[in-house]
Amino acid sequence: MKNFRIESLILAIGLLLLGICIQKGFKSFAERDRSVNVKGLAEMEVPADKVTWPLMYKSLGNDLNALYDNIKNSNKIITQFLIEKGIDEKEISINAPEIIDLKAERYSNNDNSPYRYNVTTVITVTSNKVDLVRSLIAEQGELLKRGIAVTGGDYRYNVQYEYTGLNSIKPQMIEEATKNARQAAEKFAKDSESELGKIRHANQGQFTITDRDANTPYIKKVRVVTTIDYSLED
Incomplete structure (x- = not known):
């Protein structure tokens, strides 16, 4: 009888620990699914070269x-x-x-x-x-x-x-676009009462070079949009 009680107690503790682990697992899984997708824009005007x-x-x-x-x-x-x-x-x-x-x-x-x-x-x-x-x-x-x-x-x-000098301004523009994306993500996290986590996925985006307007084709507008997924944490 004594051994049966001990075995029952051990089983109950085991089930309790299992339940805690499952709960934490579900919570962790749910947290991993929480994210925000934002875009960051960077534009620059440059003279044609x-x-x-x-x-x-x-x-x-x-x-x-x-x-x-x-x-x-x-x-x-x-x-x-x-x-x-x-x-x-x-x-x-x-x-x-x-x-x-x-x-x-x-x-x-x-x-x-x-x-x-x-x-x-x-x-x-x-x-x-x-x-x-x-x-x-x-x-x-x-x-x-x-x-x-x-x-x-x-x-x-x-x-x-x-304009042929794109490579010289790429790092600066990517940095600016990434910064703008993070600002948008931080605002979203604040509004949802969450903390902004790490980057889960990032897409640099494609650079485009167009005339600033029809009257000044010798001035170019360079544009890039980055897309970033940030995780959200409580």
């Missing part, structure tokens, strides 16, 4: 040999203009001319045109001297005095500005 400037002009005529000589001379004049203004020769490239035979166009309405050939020539400046190129774009009318009319309006030959 690379520019691609296509100078496009057209030539009309009936004699291909004469057109060739004219284009060769025009290319020389444009190149000299750019070099005089501070553009390096290695930053200048001359594309092959695009020739359209107006008389050979099947659906052309140019039967009454006095010219047979329409030639498009493009000289491209690719440079890191963004400010210099911008000033030259404003001065390109000077080429009219030298007998060359640089034309625009063709979307294929728009000026393009780029």
Whole structure:
């Protein structure tokens, strides 16, 4: 009888300990499931550090040999203009001319045109001297005095500005985005009467570079959004 009581007591203590362990396990499991998902935004405006400037002009005529000589001379004049203004020769490239035979166009309405050939020539400046190129774009009318009319309006030959220094600002922007995410998580934890725990999962997000606006494409807006999961504790 005595042994039975001892065994019953041991069994009761064991069941009690088991119940405590199960309760703690459920509590721990529930706590592990408590988390908050937040996003942190970082934005920065930076000046473009690379520019691609296509100078496009057209030539009309009936004699291909004469057109060739004219284009060769025009290319020389444009190149000299750019070099005089501070553009390096290695930053200048001359594309092959695009020739359209107006008389050979099947659906052309140019039967009454006095010219047979329409030639498009493009000289491209690719440079890191963004400010210099911008000033030259404003001065390109000077080429009219030298007998060359640089034309625009063709979307294929728009000026393009780029920012290539992303790697140099990535750490700073990630740090700022992470800080902003943590501030949001701390506010959520405070409102829910919890303590903010460790990071459970983090996603850096993708960097995007866009024009600040349509009027200032030479100023870029860099943006990144990080997504972070924090655990919440009582």
